[in-house]
Amino acid sequence: MIKHIVIAALCLLVLFGYSNAADFQANRLFKLLRSKNSRNWSVDKKWTVIEEDTDEYSPVYIAPQDGLAEHDKISALPGQPEGVGFNQYSGYVTVDPNAGRALFYYFVESPVDSDTKPLVLWLNGGPGCSSMIGAMSELGPFRINSDGKTLFMNDYAWSNVANMLFLESPAGVGFSYSNTTSDYDKSGDKNTADDSYIFLVNWLERFPQYKTREFYITGESYAGHYVPQLAYTVLLNNKKTNQTVINIKGIAIGNAVIDEETHMKGKFDHWWSHAIISDATRDAIFKQCDFTSYNTSTTCDDIVDKAWNEIGDIDVYNIYAPICLTPRERNTSAIPGSIDAFDPCWQYILEFYLNDTTVQKALHAKPTSWDLCSDVITNWNDRAVTILPIIKYLIANKQRIWVFSGDVDGQVPTTSSRYSINALNLPIETGWRPWYLNKEVGGYLEGYKGLLLITVRGAGHTVPSYQPQRAFALFASFLEGKLPPSS
């Protein structure tokens, strides 16, 4: 019965305006970059020239948080399986009381020894997409069954080895909001990092037992901007305050947009070498498009459109995966409740679940129409054309940096990550080699001085969705600061 409802919903979604080139995460960036407005975007020099900010520390807004953690505790999520043995919390942290700006988080404590395990923030990209994607379709403790109503346990949840904090940022994304709606028009890299920092400081007031805990920031896609920028913001503020306000130890970014020029070059190289576009189109793109500025021309736009047409109706986020079809169109049925069968219709399933009023109530969320990616944020006012200087800063500041990459993603491909890292000219410390899990090659790695490149074999853009076990092994190794095994 429930299954029929979600099937009907899926049919409607497919009939009315569904597109597989779904408007989420990196595709957002792609669209924004190509929009008319984007050509006039100013690039905030803050991100391109790293300087030690000599300003005095101006203390951020900190509100009293007493009793709020207990209020945020989730008794149970609708449809969750029996025997959940860990604490979950969710709710809002105000980051600007005057504007009425508050960010939504979902926090999952580790079921065992949460006291000694690190605190890890996860951020999804976009810009403007929700980290509930990661929480409920990638690496969180639950995944949603294809019925859109019930949950099953993810055996490879990252919360098995860390206390996982999912943040919807900036305001306007998911359940995060501002009462001053003009805030949405001001969105960009800089205030996303600033608000996220204020969120963290206040969240640690609410959960003071985590104040001195080892802290890592992780994320994927456009979070290739968010994560390093937030880490940088944390480090700068730690220095200004002359104390460790947040005990940050490192970052891990997956299929991350790091540098626009190498990103675009790697993308079209990947498309051609994976035989989804023609020689002629590849050649024309490299001739017509100037990736150094991504100052798009009509000629470049046209040939990129041609490339998208040549690709056809595949999931560019995992070029070998099935696409989301109506049940009638589907060739095979997904096995319900299996972590090994990732439902290509996950976007609809996630939207279905998070728009259920009982779910929103259980999450302490303001009743709203939850979207995968924000509809209210229509522009993005500042972005770094390259994150490489920040990466260098983080390396100089002894942060652990892992750049991971699902190798069948056509949206932010492994070639892009490789080109971006090459641009850093770091010495190689560990030569390219496979890493193993259960006697199978889980992917490959190359260790640079201060940074690790690591791939996940057979994983798409949202790595833990497609290869949950490999992604978990990678994450566990990251936290331990050890390379995964070589046999």
Added chain:
Amino acid sequence: MIKHIVIAALCLLVLFGYSNAADFQANRLFKLLRSKNSRNWSVDKKWTVIEEDTDEYSPVYIAPQDGLAEHDKISALPGQPEGVGFNQYSGYVTVDPNAGRALFYYFVESPVDSDTKPLVLWLNGGPGCSSMIGAMSELGPFRINSDGKTLFMNDYAWSNVANMLFLESPAGVGFSYSNTTSDYDKSGDKNTADDSYIFLVNWLERFPQYKTREFYITGESYAGHYVPQLAYTVLLNNKKTNQTVINIKGIAIGNAVIDEETHMKGKFDHWWSHAIISDATRDAIFKQCDFTSYNTSTTCDDIVDKAWNEIGDIDVYNIYAPICLTPRERNTSAIPGSIDAFDPCWQYILEFYLNDTTVQKALHAKPTSWDLCSDVITNWNDRAVTILPIIKYLIANKQRIWVFSGDVDGQVPTTSSRYSINALNLPIETGWRPWYLNKEVGGYLEGYKGLLLITVRGAGHTVPSYQPQRAFALFASFLEGKLPPSS
């Protein structure tokens, strides 16, 4: 019980000398090319300079074949499912009575309207590997269950649309033999084609109802040599006899070795772009190895060895597939009898089945130790460094030519096929586009004047093993001479 026997056999095989870089099909070529002997191979100019042979026709050996077809009829294959509604034949055709040289075939008639359906020959590659690979692990009417004893129906058998003839060639491969064992030392491209031609003429005497039937030759891997060379031999002989001895209409070759220089270039490009080898190794290969002659040097050999080490223990024939592990090592169990779950231990399963004495008897095969690839053929005396001139000849002679390619094969990758075709400089008639099956992209195609390049998405080296339904759709389209649908 039966399952335990095959499991025990698999364990033994894994313990004693099993390697995932399995010695089969294209890997054979790779080894042969790199062996010391290969450097002194003479390249038969017959294949590199196509000339109209002005010699008079010297009639080939033809033996009386009366009554042999009925003798070759298979009553049932051991372990075959109930309700088999088609005729199967197998046995030997003598190609040289003086030497006592005979080639083994397996023939499957179409279950419906076999009288009107074309005759299609399938050849596996190597050189020296058996076409029973294709018959029992790829596109034949049955696949072998993981127990190594029972068969299940392949819903996507190519015999649904054609009468399929599988030939083990040359002598020394599989059940094919010569009583003059020195024949094995003379193996090469030329006499493989010559013997195969004599086989065909005699086989048509045995099955005269197929004499005027439309005929196609198909195959994969090193059959990228065999297939065009045999087609060329057929056409030459048809001309010499001034009659259509064999009514050949076209060829289809998959993940085919067509041209050594472009093959090697495409292979290492594929390895790098698919993130299985390092930048440094890719660069060194392109610097140290001379693909124009593949006159390997120690420096080149060393760096290619390094590349193989960097890849690690994956199945290079399908870089995303699981490898063959012992049952204890395996993470998941294969679903028995499902065409959608291709067992990575297929080589052992096939060897187990074909070495069963009741199976050999049912097949009318001489009792022997059947191998995937020949152990008695240890050298290969002539090969074409390029098949491109023959392809041109076939185009000029109005043959339908489809070059298909599973796009996740690292052994003879799609890049190799693309580079090879580009070397022909043919005008493009149909621009690159996806083709569809069940609303999913089945792959991509580009139509050239006289030749079609078509990929199969998510398929490895043995295309029908991994993507049986897509491979079948492609084959059916090939026979119809129509491009598969564009939506």
